Amino acid sequence: MPKIIVEVMPKADLLDPAGKAVNSALHRNGHNEISNVRIGKRIELHFDRAVTDADVAAAQKIGEEFLSNAVIEDVVSVTVEN
Amino acid sequence: MRIGVVTFPGTLDDRDAQRAVRIAGGEAVALWHADENLHKVDAVVLPGGFSFGDYLRCGAIAAQAPVMESIIKAANGGLPVLGICNGFQVLVESHLLPGGLIRNDVQTFVCRDQKLVVENVDTPWTNQFKLNQEITIPLKNGEGGYIADAETLKRLEGEGLVAFRYKDFNPNGSLNDIAGLRNERGNVVGLMPHPEHAVEAGFGPDTSVAMRSGLDGLTIFKSVLNSVVNA
Numbered sequence: 001m002p003k004i005i006v007e008v009m010p011k012a013d014l015l016d017p018a019g020k021a022v023n024s025a026l027h028r029n030g031h032n033e034i035s036n037v038r039i040g041k042r043i044e045l046h047f048d049r050a051v052t053d054a055d056v057a058a059a060q061k062i063g064e065e066f067l068s069n070a071v072i073e074d075v076v077s078v079t080v081e082n
Numbered sequence: 083m084r085i086g087v088v089t090f091p092g093t094l095d096d097r098d099a100q101r102a103v104r105i106a107g108g109e110a111v112a113l114w115h116a117d118e119n120l121h122k123v124d125a126v127v128l129p130g131g132f133s134f135g136d137y138l139r140c141g142a143i144a145a146q147a148p149v150m151e152s153i154i155k156a157a158n159g160g161l162p163v164l165g166i167c168n169g170f171q172v173l174v175e176s177h178l179l180p181g182g183l184i185r186n187d188v189q190t191f192v193c194r195d196q197k198l199v200v201e202n203v204d205t206p207w208t209n210q211f212k213l214n215q216e217i218t219i220p221l222k223n224g225e226g227g228y229i230a231d232a233e234t235l236k237r238l239e240g241e242g243l244v245a246f247r248y249k250d251f252n253p254n255g256s257l258n259d260i261a262g263l264r265n266e267r268g269n270v271v272g273l274m275p276h277p278e279h280a281v282e283a284g285f286g287p288d289t290s291v292a293m294r295s296g297l298d299g300l301t302i303f304k305s306v307l308n309s310v311v312n313a
Contacts, residue, residue: 010184014229015255017189066146069139069175071182072229 009040083108086123094131102278106303115147125162128169141171162206170272181230187255195287196221197249205268206309217298221275228256
């Protein structure tokens with residue numbers, strides 16, 4: 001199925017409590033080689049037809065205006081899987 | 083005095099907010115997220131809860147609801163709007179107030195009676211408080227950490243737009259201890275703690291006088307009734 005994948009991450013300088021909790025759990029399990037964990041979101045937009053350039057532009061806008069909140073998050077990638 | 087209280091799927095404190103309006107002497111009007119009609123209300127309360135299951139981000143999906151389109155338009159025209167907890171999150175996601183709310187720095191849900199300072203009394207929701215009055219109302223949230231970029235924070239402080247500030251203890255890591263904001267015009271106010279849970283003796287926070295006798299939240303609802311009468 002053709003899809004656009006939008007990935008959203010909490011801003012780099014922002015505390016990510018979920019990532020921090022997972023990082024401590026990994027350390028408890030002996031994975032001290034991992035220095036930090038950050039958790040974001042992968043959002044898939046599915047299409048019943050091939051994805052067009054206009055769809056990608058729309059997805060970028062949707063990503064910035066609705067799927068992410070620019071105060072706390074960044075859209076880190078918008079990719080197409082046809 | 084018709085005060086609308088919006089219910090979204092997942093809203094929890096709509097009944098409490100309606101009751102607070104009635105105890106203060108107003109008429110509570112239930113508004114529904116899918117109905118863009120505001121039914122001629124004189125003010126609107128966006129109550130607390132977990133609208134749309136906090137999916138995507140707290141308040142993000144509610145901000146796109148049909149009723150919000152009307153509320154945003156009316157708020158820009160001066161209609162008094164109060165956002166409590168999830169309602170505050172809806173207000174920032176609607177861009178009616180600046181900044182954002184993120185998970186508490188303590189990484190847990192926090193529920194406590196919280197002391198606040200009322201730092202701005204020039205709004206329809208705070209006009210019956212004294213400036214810098216200390217109040218105690220319940221706070222209960224998982225994502226109440228207020229953040230904004232340095233420039234926005236500077237503007238909020240410089241223009242006196244911080245309406246409520248945490249006193250003695252910052253429960254969630256909010257920058258500058260910010261508990262609530264007003265917009266430039268003053269008609270839109272949002273705060274994380276819950277005034278609607280401190281309106282009736284026997285059910286409010288403990289005070290030095292008696293257990294559960296705290297009524298500090300009632301002043302918010304009396305303020306809006308006062309401002310609507312005088313409008």
